[in-house]
Amino acid sequence: AAGDDGACDAHFVVLGDYVTTEDGTGLVHQSPAFGADDMAICLAYGLPVVNPVRRDGHFADDVRLVGGQFFKHADADLVRELEHRGLLFKHVAYEHSYPHCWRCHTPLLYYALPAWYIRTTAVKEALLRENEKTKWYPDTIKWGRYGDWLRNNVDWSLSRTRYWGTPLPIWRCPGGHLTCVGSLVELGELAGTDLTSLDPHRPYVDDVALPCPDCGAEARRVSEVIDAWYDSGSMPFAQWGYPYVKGSEEEFEAAYPAQFICEAIDQTRGWFYSLMAIGTLLFDESSYENVVCLGLLLAEDGRKMSKHLGNVLAPMPLMDQHGADAVRWFMAASGSPWSARRVGHATLQEIVRKVLLTYWNTVAFQVLYARTNGWNPDQTAPAAAERPVLDRWLLSQLHRVTRDVTAALEVFDTQRVGARLGEFIDDLSNWYVRRSRRRFWDGDPAALATLHETLDALTRLLAPLTPFVTERVWQDLVRSVDPNSAESVHLASWPAYDVGLVDDQLDAGMALTRRLVELGRSARSEAKIRTRQPLGRALIPSAAFAALSEELKAEIAAELNVETIESFAGARDLVDSAAKANFRTLGKRFGDRTPAVASAIAAADAGRLAADLAKQGSATIDCDGRPVEVTPADLVITERPREGWSVVNEHGETVALDLTLTPELTRAGLAREAVRLIQEARKKGGLDVVDRIRLTWSADGATAQALRQHQELVAAEVLAVQVTSQLEPGAGWHANPELGLSFSIEKA
Ligand SMILES: [Zn+2]
Ligand SMILES: [Zn+2]
Known part of the structure; x- marks a missing residue:
């Protein structure tokens, strides 16, 4: 560096805080043309930037000893020369990481080049202000990882020296005047020809020359293209062709800023930033209000998925095997979306079994009994308050789950949405339907109306998480019987929460009822008395x-x-x-x-x-x-x-x-056993649930007594229009030696 007296210091020490004693000796050579840190230090000390390497990675021809060589091949000659001069202290192979092209594996060279920047540091305060307005899920990212990135903002290095990409729209004349062009129309006006149908990419755009507006000399486009992150951040207006395409202003106004965006945690310096930075630069307002920051997915064994470990699960085969709805439910609801989570076949199978099939089977149950009873939603049903206790309870639960799911979605808590819907589906199937089967067999309009209303609302609540199965159900269950309903579940209105149908006292009573039933079931199984035996x-x-x-x-x-x-x-x-x-x-x-x-x-x-x-x-x-x-x-x-x-x-x-067990109870139990056997025979015989039968039986002792005493009950349960008994069983009858019962059934 030049001193005050004009003399140069040949040797002196420069300091840099990125040099540590942990790696190497703590001494680092400085090559300002080949590293950002080196460049910053050398510029700070006024050292010249010397670059003997051409842009093709070869030394310039006039460089002594290695002129014309590819930079990575020059090592051997340099080492030999040092040795020859007696200047080599020691020469050993030293293993360290080195950047290579991910595609062709060519060794890469950091190389100082002039580039185009966006001065984002000039809007840093505005970016911090916009981030303050933004809701982050999880909240820790906001002023943690992302906030740090904003606070340490550096100007955006915009240009890329590549061929493919959005061309940088700057024309330069030999005099160095720069003209930035904002549209094809403007370019055409400057060039004096209609360019509205020009393909704006290379090579076509590079053919366009224009007279420099400052000096009239011919201006040509600079060679660079734009960083692809700039394109990603331009999505909110570029997708509409805003502001040039007709109607784009309306589209833009209606959609800007977006209510929410969603990407993985690794996008803090990527899309999350490019969207906010470009929105703030152009419109002084970020382009999104909420951002859901997803955690990474891990293999079932808790390790990162990698080809090397052989534990990669590709998404498409998972969807082929378990269904897109199961995969989507997993992503949204099986755990917190912003935590790292394990994905595997077992988890998805459980979602299919516990949630999707239970829902689907309940729908099938309703469809079956609505059809067999000739019921449709137009038929009058008792007012909700007049219905039996299970119906009132189910509607109360439905409105609770509607309230909870709506509130959880408002704060992007899809995990809670899944948990509440999962509980509700379980209650619906394993308590409501289980306890109400008899009323469906009998075609009770209160039961059919209650389950229909419930499934209609449940299908709409489920639609955001499982869009495919719910659409199918909507078409089969709702649209097929109500042509005035929405064309698709995804166009239907969101279920309304009616506080008037929530009954806290009933809900508490039913919860107690179910706890006592659980205890009663345990008491039965401890005593080893099957449920069919009345007590x-x-x-x-x-x-x-x-x-x-x-x-x-x-x-x-x-x-x-x-x-x-x-x-x-x-x-x-x-x-x-x-x-x-x-x-x-x-x-x-x-x-x-x-x-x-x-x-x-x-x-x-x-x-x-x-x-x-x-x-x-x-x-x-x-x-x-x-x-x-x-x-x-x-x-x-x-x-x-x-x-x-x-x-x-x-x-x-x-x-x-x-x-x-009184003899009376024993006989009632025997009659129940007989009903079970006859029901099984009906199923095996392929009878429809509504088919009536003729029953002929043969039994002796207590079983015969039981069947005579409970004949009406048995006939009602198995839909027998005629029950006869005979002394000897016929050939090919169903027989149960334990019960001493033989019988035959035929469709009536
Ligand atoms: Zn390459
Ligand atoms: Zn000019």
Whole structure:
């Protein structure tokens, strides 16, 4: 560098903070023409930029020793020369990474070239302002990874020295005057000829010469093309041909800025930036309001997918195998979209089985029974409030899920959308339809209307996640019976949430009902008594008995196949009760007297306490001669029935089944078994669900008695218009030795 006295320092030290002692010696040679860091340091110290390499990667011919050689092949001559001069300290092969062309594997050379830039640093404050307005999912990216990128903004290196790409629309004359052209019309005006049908790419655009507006000399286009990221960021207006194409201004105004964009996390310096930067530069407003930043997909084993590991799952075969809807559901709903997630066949199979097939089978069920009963949605059904309890409950659940899904979609929480819809489909199939089958067989208009309304709304709620199966269902279930409905589910309006149909008390009651049913099922399986065998009664906790409506108790009785539901309090002679103090609450209320109250609770008649608490919400006990009032929070009551019961207790709730099998109950059980066998025979015989049959049976002993006593029930269940019995079974009859029953059926 030149000093004040005009002399040059031949040797001096320059400093750079990118040089570390971790790699190498901490000493680095500087080649300003071949690296951005080197260039910055050398310019800062006023060192000249020397470049002996031509653009084709060969040394210039006049360079001593290596002139004309490809830069990478010059090493051998240089080493030999140093050795020859006795200047070589040591020569060893040293392994380090080096950039190569990804396509032809040619070694690459960093090379300083003049380039065109967009001065994005001039709008840095505007970019920060636009980012502040933008909603990021997840929020951490906003001022983390992306915010850092904006705060450290550098001018956008726009030009590329390539052939393919959008040509940089700048014409230059020999005098160096620059003319930037904004459209084909403008180019034609400058060139003095109509160029509106010109292909604006190379080589055609390079043929266009124009007289320089400044000096009149011939101007030619510069040779560079534009960075392809610029094209990606121009999408919001370029897709409409804005502002030149007719109608494009309206299209642009209506769509700008976009409500949301979605790409993977690696786009912070790519598309997320190019869209925001170009939008801000041109319109002083980012081109999107929300951005959903997706996490990466991992293989089923949790590792990154790679050809090398052989764990790559290509998307198209996954869709071929499991369906595009299952893959889409996985992407949107199986886990947080912005977390890294594992994808595999097992996950997709589960989505198909648990969600899509359950939904599809429920639709098929409705279609079947609507058809066989000649039902269509025009038929009058009772008002929602007048329908049976299961219908009212389903509509309440439907409006809850509508509310939750709508709210979750508003905040881009597709995981919650999937979770709520999955739960709802499970409730719909495994509780509502399961408990309502009989009403569908009977063609009950309330049931058919309720399920139709529910599937109509559910299909619209599911449509964004599973667009294909829902479209098919829409056409089959809705459009086929209502020509005024939307042409496609994707054109249908979003289901409305009606708070009037949500019934908190009913929902809580049904949840309790289902918990008790679960306990009852466990009690049955512990006692190894199959569900078809009716039992006399089930006992449920006194508090539950008081809380549940008769309709819900009837659901428990029907689902558990028991004749009556009673409370533990109502069956005191059968139950051993015990009461224990809850010291936590007692301590707060009674202080010093807590031990005395606790012993009084233990000494009290627990059965009476339970009954009083269930009935009045409080009970009075005698504590050292003084009456003390206690509430359910003050004590824990355990109720256990005596001999002959199967009892299951979970989370403080108990259900007990009376296992006594009277001859009456045994016969009812035998009749149920017979019904099951005949139903199986119907199915095997290929009968339609509505086909009527003639039944002939032969049995003896208890089974014969059971069939005679329950003939009407059996006939109704198996759709028999005629039931006859005979002493000896005929040839080829269905036979069940365990039951001592033989029978034949024929279509009536
Ligand atoms: Zn190459
Ligand atoms: Zn000029």
